[in-house]
Amino acid sequence: MSERMSNAPIYYALAQASFNPIAAMSKYVDQIQDSLRLKGYTLFETRLVQQLSPPSPDQAPQAVLQVTPVPVWFITRNDRTSGFVLTPVGIIYHTTRYETHNEFIQELLEGLMTVHEAVTLDHVSRLGLRYLDAVLPRAGESVEAYLAPGLHGIEFRAKERYSLTESVFETSPGPLVTTGTLVARVVRTTGPLGFPPDLQLNNLVMNPKFNTTESRAHAVIDTDHFVQGRMPVDTEGLREELLSLHAAVKSVFEVMTTTHARAAWA
Secondary structure, three states, X not given: OOOOOOOOOEEEEEEEEEEOOOOOHHHHHHHHHHXXXXXXXXXXXXXXXXXXXXXXXXXXXXXXXXXXXXXXXXXXOOOOOEEEEEEOOEEEEEEOOXXXXXXXXXXXXXXXXXXXXXXXXXXXXXXXXXEEEEEOOOOXXXXXXXXXXXXXXXXXXXXXXXXXXXXXXXXXXXXXXXXXXXXXXXXXXXXXXXXXXXOOOOOOOOOOOOOOOOOEEEEEEEEEEEEEEEEOOOXXXXXXXXXXXXXXXXXXXXXXXXXXHHHHHO
């Protein structure tokens, strides 16, 4: 996944930082939103998301799950190409116009530090990067020409609806946390380019070159690398951790794709 590809396959990327719960986050949202507004994130929306809560320890075992509304704040650029998703326990930076990993990581860190300046966080508990790459073969080419041989699926004399390959690796990423988790998935199907069930655009718009309802044979490479642990709220330490997460994602991407694919995207 070299930087500034002329035909880069990334159509959605997110970077996440979870932190110690801030129950009173709604008190600080105005300050956070105003700081991010001055950095170009001028759109603002609040939603209540229903969250399931397990019974408390003092309740009977047969007690039902409780549904609790949790506020989520969306702070987005005017053109809806990137933005932040803020909750009482974390912040996500996501974009449909990915440029370079340095710029991408810097945006998350600036959002996180904006929150820190407002609420004084104690620690960061999770860092993660996730990328969706679209494998859209050119005319006369096949999906298989872009994917490493082990990702071609099962050959069988029947019409394939879709194929899913998933591998999970234990990594040793960066200076702050000794063990990470890297999930590498490939979904092959015929249809419009879409999103995994657990992801939504959330106020963003697709890059026009990927925004099509055309049904075509394609694949989505979905890589998710994260660490969990108690990490200090220190910009440079967190940056190094995120850079190490990205380096492993780049390496596994190169293993999953062919030389032909990377030449087509260069």
